[in-house]
Amino acid sequence: MDEQALIRSCREGDKAAFEELLGCYEGLVFNLVHRYLGNSPEAADIAQEAMLRLYRRLGEFQGRSAFKTWVYRVVTNVCLDHLRRGGQPQVSLDELAERGVMPESRAAAADPEEALEESELRAHLRSLMAGLGPDHRMVLVLRDMEGLAYEEIAAIVGCSLGTVKSRLARAREALRRLFLASPASTGWVERRLRA
Amino acid sequence: MRCAKVRRLLSAYMDERVSGGARLAIGLHLSGCRDCGRHYAELRRQRLALLGSPRLGVPPEFSAAWRSRLHSQDSSACTGGIRLAGLSVALPAAACLMAAVLGAVFLVPRMLHKGVLAPRGPAAFSRGRAPGSGALAEEPNTAGRYGRSSKLTLSPRAGVPTTAAGTPPRSDAPPGGAAKSAPAMDGRMPEPARAADENEAGFTWRVLLVGLGEDPEVSLAALRAAGYTGEIPGKLSKEAPLAVREGLSLAEARALAGRLERGGCLVALAPMPDGEGGIGGEP
Numbered sequence: 001m002d003e004q005a006l007i008r009s010c011r012e013g014d015k016a017a018f019e020e021l022l023g024c025y026e027g028l029v030f031n032l033v034h035r036y037l038g039n040s041p042e043a044a045d046i047a048q049e050a051m052l053r054l055y056r057r058l059g060e061f062q063g064r065s066a067f068k069t070w071v072y073r074v075v076t077n078v079c080l081d082h083l084r085r086g087g088q089p090q091v092s093l094d095e096l097a098e099r100g101v102m103p104e105s106r107a108a109a110a111d112p113e114e115a116l117e118e119s120e121l122r123a124h125l126r127s128l129m130a131g132l133g134p135d136h137r138m139v140l141v142l143r144d145m146e147g148l149a150y151e152e153i154a155a156i157v158g159c160s161l162g163t164v165k166s167r168l169a170r171a172r173e174a175l176r177r178l179f180l181a182s183p184a185s186t187g188w189v190e191r192r193l194r195a
Numbered sequence: 196m197r198c199a200k201v202r203r204l205l206s207a208y209m210d211e212r213v214s215g216g217a218r219l220a221i222g223l224h225l226s227g228c229r230d231c232g233r234h235y236a237e238l239r240r241q242r243l244a245l246l247g248s249p250r251l252g253v254p255p256e257f258s259a260a261w262r263s264r265l266h267s268q269d270s271s272a273c274t275g276g277i278r279l280a281g282l283s284v285a286l287p288a289a290a291c292l293m294a295a296v297l298g299a300v301f302l303v304p305r306m307l308h309k310g311v312l313a314p315r316g317p318a319a320f321s322r323g324r325a326p327g328s329g330a331l332a333e334e335p336n337t338a339g340r341y342g343r344s345s346k347l348t349l350s351p352r353a354g355v356p357t358t359a360a361g362t363p364p365r366s367d368a369p370p371g372g373a374a375k376s377a378p379a380m381d382g383r384m385p386e387p388a389r390a391a392d393e394n395e396a397g398f399t400w401r402v403l404l405v406g407l408g409e410d411p412e413v414s415l416a417a418l419r420a421a422g423y424t425g426e427i428p429g430k431l432s433k434e435a436p437l438a439v440r441e442g443l444s445l446a447e448a449r450a451l452a453g454r455l456e457r458g459g460c461l462v463a464l465a466p467m468p469d470g471e472g473g474i475g476g477e478p
Contacts, residue, residue: 015265015266018265019262019265022261022265023258026253026257026258026261027250027252027253030251030253030257031250031251034251035248044257047257047261048257048260048261048264051261051264051265052261052264052265052268055265055268056268118244118247121240121244122244122245122247122248125241125244125245126245126248135433140245143210144241144242144245144246145245145246145248147246150210150212158463158464158465159462159463159464160449160452160453160456160462160463160464162452162453162456162462163452163456163461163462163463165206165207165212166456166461167461168206168210169203169204169205169206169207172206172238172241172242173206173238175241176234176237176238176241179237179241180237
């Protein structure tokens, strides 16, 4: 059954259709929540809350955007609600992977030392992202981690393209400054530039 | 192109979101400026690291848990039931609103006429008609965040009650709820509020100012040039934005937002609360 047919079935109260539909997006929801929140103890609960919110709000989906965009929007709202209640991201995804929730795939680096450095850098950046405001973190996750286009981000966040562009520039610059101000960055930039 | 401008554009340049001419100028600058070149390299490295973030596999317990919770949900939640439920709330609410409107239209002027509701002295009114001139002009200025009242008022012309702060936000407001606390524009715009003209998405939009740029003077000039003549709160944020214009079509709202952004303003577009949803969404 295609997506539109599944959505129609969901609206008729078919829970099996909803399971099938949301089954296609559970990976997206789970990852997006963990990218926003890190592995905070409540991230798994928030991801479940997001799934149920999708179920409860499906009647409001009007089909004027891609269903995937709508899913992003709902999940983003759930995470923002959580962050504004005072929840903070806590642990990087790499730490999460070490705790047993393994990544689906990871680009194999030819040089193990480089791979380690890459992983450390990523983990460090992820932990620094916790120091950004929710709006900045949101655009960074959507653009630089999820790889979405500006237009999609604008639709998800509910702002103009110009706002996305300026917010993203500020977010990246803020993260760069946080990184350069952190002790872990000492010598890292020089090494990378030499390389 | 100067370093400061180049650095402001590096993020967009990295995403190939600058025009051809600017792209060429930035490229030339980067090839000759060591500091900007380093800055750009740092941004690129940072982006590449984030792009390589691993995707997590979904733990089976997560999958099982949401499916289990799903089955305990009322099946009407995602169907038309949600609309019916909404309707069942909306109908009494609409009836109450209508009663309030009728009451305000017919009773308040009579009470005023009979002196039951004597208007307060001139000092209590921030603006509007002189006391005793017939229609209730405005609640006393509570000098709140926006320095003007957002309470129920009577339109001086039509005697029709309006809420200065607008109706409650839609259930599918964009993340952050920017529209929740937007102040009204009341009479401060040079043009009266437009009649709602529906755009292609089926609803009208408001342009919200959520912050001024690095140079507030430039932002204020852009705001004035865009036609806003009201006062500007000292503190602006996404939670407490200023509604610059309302009732615009999407194209108009985008054009206005673009003009304000060129002045460095931080702006957001929000659907009007009583419009139809655009991309679906939720609170």
